[in-house]
Amino acid sequence: MKIKVLVWLVFLVCTLSIKAQQNLCVDFNLKNEPTEEITFNEVNSVISVSKKLNDKNEITNKLEYTNLTIKYDARAYESFENLNQFNRIQNEFKISHKVSDATKLNLVITPTINFQQNLGISDASVLGSFQLNQQLNSKIALNIGFERSTVFGSPKFIPTISFSGKINNQSSLIIGFPDSKLTYSNNERNQFSLSNSYNGSFYNLDESVGLYTTAAKISTSQMTTALEYERNMDKNWFINFKAGYDFDKKYNLLDENNHKLYDFNTGNGYILSIGIKYKQ
Helix, strand or coil: CHHHHHHHHHHHHHHHHHHHCCEEEEEEEEEEEECCCEEEEEEEEEEEEEEECCCCEEEEEEEEEEEEEEEECHHHHHHHCCCCEEEEEEEEEEEEEECCCCEEEEEEEEEEEEECCCCCHHHEEEEEEEEEEEECCCCEEEEEEEEEECCCCCCEEEEEEEEEEECCCCEEEEEEECEEEEEECCCCCEEEEEEEEEEEEEEECCCCECCECCEEEEEEEEEEEEEEEEEECCCCEEEEEEEEEEEEEEEEEEECCCCEEEECCCCCEEEEEEEEEEEC
């Protein structure tokens, strides 16, 4: 199943990149998130293509595949050991429209398929967002809107707001909800960032679990604070390292209506991530 998914992704993205003949970004990341009795390992691949249509409009298409592996302490979670492999495929399509020199509108539509091993039409759902970007002055911009996302572990509508801007030639800042980030570059090759983000996901189950006959999905969510270093190796290639900590980490078993059936009580834990990126 994994091989078929990856082949399909590569084929589709290569087709998009050839047609677009514009900015292309390929990103591959490995992430490890251990807690006291459960370890989460994630493999993530992203390919993004953007194209400027005219002076006012730009489109971006980002295709993403995620594989989540969960390892349990057998003594504590023996009846849940089959909940160990999950997959997510999502395609984010973004339209940016420049209303004026100071105002921009961003619309994002994100079909997503979240499944365990057997993919079905019921595993599909649609996320997205709408955002207004208003340049307040030469250095500060306001971003405000709403999104349907899974930052709290299941699809929900939430408000979004942030202020962004340059501190100086080496530093920039985004502060708001659900993401904040401080970035610093001491030269053209090195970039350091400190970030805080709310993030999460869900995965539909192939079948119910043991005594939980109405179980339909698992849900994960956390607030992550992390320090990241990115190095530009040459013109197109970048590597990055990230280390941080997950606060308020949650891993739950849910029914079809997102009611909690079981709380794994994972506790908080650190994260480690390494990635490689190609940009043109």
